[in-house]
Amino acid sequence: MATTSIPASQAPGSTTKLNYLNNGHTLRSWLLTTDHKRIALLYLLSVTAFFFLGGFFAMLIRLELLTPEGDLMQADTYNKVFTMHGMIMVFFFLIPVVPAVLGNFLVPLMVGAKDLAFPRINLLSWYLYVIAGALFLHCMLNGGVDTGWTFYTPYSTAASNTNVIEAGLAVFIVGFSSIFTGLNFIVTIHRMRAPGLTWSRLPLFIWAHYATSLIMILGTPVVAITIVLVAVERVFHLGIFDPRLGGDPLLFQHLFWFYSHPAVYIMILPSMGVISELITCFSRKRVFGYKFVALSSIAIAVIGFLVWAHHMFVAGISLYAAMVFSFLTFLVGVPSAVKVFNWTATLYKGSITYATPMLYAFGFIGLFTIGGLTGLFLGTLGIDVHVTDTYFVVAHFHYVMVGGVVMGFLGGMHFWWPKITGRMYPEYWARLSALLVFVGFNLTFFPQFVLGYVGMPRRYWQYPPEFQVLNVLSTAGASVLAVGYILPMIYFLWSLRYGPIADANPWNAAGLEWQTASPPPTFNFDQTPVVTWEAYNYDEIPEKELEAPVAQ
Amino acid sequence: MHNSPATPGSTAAQTVAPAATMDHEAFNPALRHHFADAQQQKNAASLGMWLFIVTEIMFFGGMFCAYLIYRVAHFNAFAAGSQQLNIWLGAVNTAVLIVSSVTVVLAVKAAESGKRKVLVGYLVVTVLLGLTFLVIKGFEYAEKFEKHHVPGPTFNFTEKFDDNGKQIPVNPKEAELFFSLYFAMTGMHALHMIIGCGLFTGLAIMAWKGHFTSDYFTPIENGGLYWHLVDIIWIYLFPLLYLISRHT
Amino acid sequence: MSKYLPLWPDQASTMASQVDLLYIYLLLVAGVMTALIFLAVTVLAIKYRRRPGVAAHQIEGSTILELGWSIIPFFVMLTFFIWGAVIFFQERTPPADATEVYVVAKQWMWKIEHIEGQHEINELHVPTGQNIKLIMTSQDVIHSFYIPAFRLKQDVLPGRYTTLWFKATVPGRYHLFCAEYCGTMHSGMGGDIVVMKPEDYALWMAGGSSTPLAENGRALFSSLGCSTCHRSDVKGRGPDLAGIYDKPVQLDDGRTVIADDNYVRESILDPTAKIVSGFKPVMPAFQGIVTDEQLNALVAYVKSLSQPAQGSAALQNAPATSPGQPEVQ
Structure with missing residues (x-):
């Protein structure tokens, strides 16, 4: 994808400058690169592929649920389809998407470094991702897996006769890819900041990635060992979670959610970081309450480790444990709310333009607000008993995961596309697709809140006929959403050749990444920058002409 | 840990040091292009290694957590299972590992003072000690096979919990749970030992070829950190699995 | 609806x-x-869309506002928590x-x-x-x-x-x-x-x-041989089960547990897990010997022994339904 842009960028007469894209054209120069920007693009390709694969499974789910009867596919097939939708989207898309693509590309640029601290480990992390992905595809082609992405025991250890071991191994390996990414980010942020770039001058994107990385290195090993124990139980008949030996399936759930709840923050925090960059740039303002937004990321990461058992209120944990975890769940709501309020306040007395990235940022605020508030419903014990394991939960986490993470990712992709490729995307089409995504998303998932409260359980292949109308609405919305996702694929590819050439800083944005060429040279900066200003110093950046160089 | 001044957070050392190493840089073949100077590279590597150790602790933490919860839930069976472990082999292995930690410290010291042959010697001794550990562990596992204490279809446990002379029969299923955890924990530890032996063999070869100087021996330091970590995990495993139920 | x-x-x-x-x-x-x-x-x-010549007005933030929109939502959420917990407490009691x-x-x-x-x-x-x-x-x-x-x-x-x-x-x-x-x-x-x-x-x-569940349980209790040890008339080798349900039990290791459903269940399946003070661990484990349904009947029987009014009534009422039995058989 990126290689095709090279002849085009050389075309319009200008003297060809050496950048990370045209510095080596061989396949080898890509597959053995240690350049964080190239690795980011490798990640972009693989993550996008998995997104569309997961999306394909999502379409199968929605089609099956058009009718109450199980008529499109067999029950077993359906169970595999939703399992693979979940596993692909969680482990191969949502967790890596923002950190491994945008984070990989931008963290060194934003801190003024030549590369991440451990470039070879960075490449290793991508290869681990690819190996895990290949293993998962192999598992899929060999009949797939049907445990749900949660691998609950004893179903996964004793009852399922699908490829649980292979899927578990894939998750284990991709977990290490994420550990290495997190490790790289923390060391880079600690040790490789440009002179003058103090912690209080860091972009909020960096703070968000720092918090994310903490979760990655603390949480991922726990799920890794948990999945290993599940696999070991299947292979060697060890019985760690087997109730027949006095093992406790709830222990599995505790260990699993100890990681997998914080993993939710691995997904959403980087997107929150993206949104902070977008809101400030298109309001031409410092972010309102910089310190609070920065520290709220850390607060989310820390408190996020203390709330895992709120997934288990009806699983058989004690009454008092449930109360403690419910209370802590509300605590984590505070820093999330603080972010939303600060973004909104940043708009006040700004100078706001509605470029596509900003539209995505608005969308993110709206959808994340709904997703976050419905999370409070689920944290409320009396309500959770009724709506947990129903479509209410499905709707809630899609509002956060798709409404939050994907909106943030797409907003970020549009914003940094000129930096990544040196080309602008077509603004008109981009705004249209942003609108389609927002409308399609709400059509798909809002009916599911209603569906959940009236009692439709999740992971159902067939359902009582009275739930059909709401399911049809949801499927209809999903088709709009699908168009909204395919459109950017098309015009991004188009812009590689035909998009207008972008200069170093087309948005006139603050941040070190905009002070080097678009696309940046291999070592990012010709001279190591020295930072003497606070983050988001939009008062010191003169405004450009009203019309930004965007394609129509 | 011991010889490295650059533990995470100690930025004081970091700000002083660059000036001292500044003039070496041009000659330092080990300095990677994206670092400003050797000190920054060393600090980064050291912080990275510590973070990796944190992930390893979390990794084993899941199993320790499971072990403690189950031990409380099925006390008699776990105590009976623990009494069947071979305390002497365990103790010898503990001693072997403690000695190997000492040789690692001496290796780092040798690297620091640039004594190549001494360094290689200590690295080789460390690998040999690691292999000794694994061999002894192998004998222990073999004993478990003979006594049918390996979980699975052939598992058989008729032993009782000796509670200060009082013989308490236990549920063999729960004893199987104990041995499941025993094999999971010691097996994962042994796997880390195997990786450690491979790592140190590699380091010994690199040291033999003269990759390390008194200015650059970060891999030795970080490899040492890994070795100490694996040792420390055993230092927790030994009392938790072998010693905890011996109150006679 | x-x-x-x-x-x-x-x-x-x-x-x-x-x-x-x-x-x-x-x-x-x-x-x-x-x-x-x-x-x-x-x-x-x-309102604040870009206008030519009008620059954004920079605002650093406001600690008062930040505290306000942290603390006020927290107290609102506290009402969710308390109300939800009250309902949950009822649901679980x-x-x-x-x-x-x-x-x-x-x-x-x-x-x-x-x-x-x-x-x-x-x-x-x-x-x-x-x-x-x-x-x-x-x-x-x-x-x-x-x-x-x-x-x-x-x-x-x-x-x-x-x-x-x-x-x-x-x-x-x-x-x-x-x-x-x-x-x-x-x-x-x-x-x-x-x-x-x-x-x-x-x-x-x-x-x-x-047949009432507890009656089934009583039949099992004697056919499995439980009644040879668990008896009240002579000093049995096992504790007398009358009246123990939902009462504290002193264990051999000094702990005290409540003899609830899960305790009775565990004591049948895995008797050595919790040994009653003063008794020897001689009871065989019934894990794999009784089915879940049989286990339920046994638990129901043990419970009926602790409900003199209801329990005996349940057993005495049993013959009342038995006239129906010959018709079926």
């Missing part, structure tokens, strides 16, 4: 209206918050007079056994106005017993009992779902909760013929 577009589930238990009230409160708060955020973003985005029903889940059906002995599969008949307590276990994987019209759900685990109680209010047929993914026919593992007026329920009860 509309048949084609249901927007609200039926309310058929005492808990349903309480949960709905809390839900409406949450909807209102969330609705207001969402509207405020949407409105604020829209208004600000339009079965009243002492509740009638017990045993539920065994397996892939993919619900097997239900009333204390009077009626068996049902994928259906549960209950009268209105009576507290019902379900004592549930699973034979294989985790399931979850979910009745949307009652707003209640409880996971059902292998190897232990979990409980769920309710008091139905409106006669009718309501969905029973399995809410925890359990394999191929997870979505088919449902059924009906049939709520009946007490008089209809009495008729239904009389219709079938069966």
Whole structure:
């Protein structure tokens, strides 16, 4: 994808400058690169592929649920389809998407470094991702897996006769890819900041990635060992979670959610970081309450480790444990709310333009607000008993995961596309697709809140006929959403050749990444920058002409 | 840990040091292009290694957590299972590992003072000690096979919990749970030992070829950190699995 | 409730209206918050859109505001927490007079056994106005017993009992779902909760013929040989079980536990796990020997020994239903 842009960028007469894209054209120069920007693009390709694969499974789910009867596919097939939708989207898309693509590309640029601290480990992390992905595809082609992405025991250890071991191994390996990414980010942020770039001058994107990385290195090993124990139980008949030996399936759930709840923050925090960059740039303002937004990321990461058992209120944990975890769940709501309020306040007395990235940022605020508030419903014990394991939960986490993470990712992709490729995307089409995504998303998932409260359980292949109308609405919305996702694929590819050439800083944005060429040279900066200003110093950046160089 | 001044957070050392190493840089073949100077590279590597150790602790933490919860839930069976472990082999292995930690410290010291042959010697001794550990562990596992204490279809446990002379029969299923955890924990530890032996063999070869100087021996330091970590995990495993139920 | 577009589930238990009230409160708060955020973003985005020559006005932030919008939402959320916890506490505290029903889940059906002995599969008949307590276990994987019209759900685990109680209010047929993914026919593992007026329920009860659960338990208790040791007349080798249920038991290792359903269950399956003070660990383990249904009968029998009025009544009433038996046999 990126290689095709090279002849085009050389075309319009200008003297060809050496950048990370045209510095080596061989396949080898890509597959053995240690350049964080190239690795980011490798990640972009693989993550996008998995997104569309997961999306394909999502379409199968929605089609099956058009009718109450199980008529499109067999029950077993359906169970595999939703399992693979979940596993692909969680482990191969949502967790890596923002950190491994945008984070990989931008963290060194934003801190003024030549590369991440451990470039070879960075490449290793991508290869681990690819190996895990290949293993998962192999598992899929060999009949797939049907445990749900949660691998609950004893179903996964004793009852399922699908490829649980292979899927578990894939998750284990991709977990290490994420550990290495997190490790790289923390060391880079600690040790490789440009002179003058103090912690209080860091972009909020960096703070968000720092918090994310903490979760990655603390949480991922726990799920890794948990999945290993599940696999070991299947292979060697060890019985760690087997109730027949006095093992406790709830222990599995505790260990699993100890990681997998914080993993939710691995997904959403980087997107929150993206949104902070977008809101400030298109309001031409410092972010309102910089310190609070920065520290709220850390607060989310820390408190996020203390709330895992709120997934288990009806699983058989004690009454008092449930109360403690419910209370802590509300605590984590505070820093999330603080972010939303600060973004909104940043708009006040700004100078706001509605470029596509900003539209995505608005969308993110709206959808994340709904997703976050419905999370409070689920944290409320009396309500959770009724709506947990129903479509209410499905709707809630899609509002956060798709409404939050994907909106943030797409907003970020549009914003940094000129930096990544040196080309602008077509603004008109981009705004249209942003609108389609927002409308399609709400059509798909809002009916599911209603569906959940009236009692439709999740992971159902067939359902009582009275739930059909709401399911049809949801499927209809999903088709709009699908168009909204395919459109950017098309015009991004188009812009590689035909998009207008972008200069170093087309948005006139603050941040070190905009002070080097678009696309940046291999070592990012010709001279190591020295930072003497606070983050988001939009008062010191003169405004450009009203019309930004965007394609129509 | 011991010889490295650059533990995470100690930025004081970091700000002083660059000036001292500044003039070496041009000659330092080990300095990677994206670092400003050797000190920054060393600090980064050291912080990275510590973070990796944190992930390893979390990794084993899941199993320790499971072990403690189950031990409380099925006390008699776990105590009976623990009494069947071979305390002497365990103790010898503990001693072997403690000695190997000492040789690692001496290796780092040798690297620091640039004594190549001494360094290689200590690295080789460390690998040999690691292999000794694994061999002894192998004998222990073999004993478990003979006594049918390996979980699975052939598992058989008729032993009782000796509670200060009082013989308490236990549920063999729960004893199987104990041995499941025993094999999971010691097996994962042994796997880390195997990786450690491979790592140190590699380091010994690199040291033999003269990759390390008194200015650059970060891999030795970080490899040492890994070795100490694996040792420390055993230092927790030994009392938790072998010693905890011996109150006679 | 509309048949084609249901927007609200039926309310058929005492808990349903309480949960709905809390839900409406949450909807209102969330609705207001969402509207405020949407409105604020829209208004600000339009009012402060870029105009030539007008620069943004830089504002650093405000600690007062930050504290305000941290602390005020926190106290609002505290009301969610307290109200939700109060309801949850009621949901998890079965009243002492509740009638017990045993539920065994397996892939993919619900097997239900009333204390009077009626068996049902994928259906549960209950009268209105009576507290019902379900004592549930699973034979294989985790399931979850979910009745949307009652707003209640409880996971059902292998190897232990979990409980769920309710008091139905409106006669009718309501969905029973399995809410925890359990394999191929997870979505088919449902059924009906049939709520009946007490008089209809009495008729239904009389219709079938069966031996009360505790009576089955007593038969098992002697056929498995339990009664040779657990007896009250002479000093048995095992503790006398009369009156122990739900009372504290002093254990050999000094601990004291409550002899609840899970304790009785564990003591049958794995007697050495908790040894009663003063007794030797001589009882054989019954794990793999008794089925979950037999276990339920034994537990029900042990319980009946602690309910002199009800327990003996249940056993004395047994012959009352027996006239029906010859007809069936």
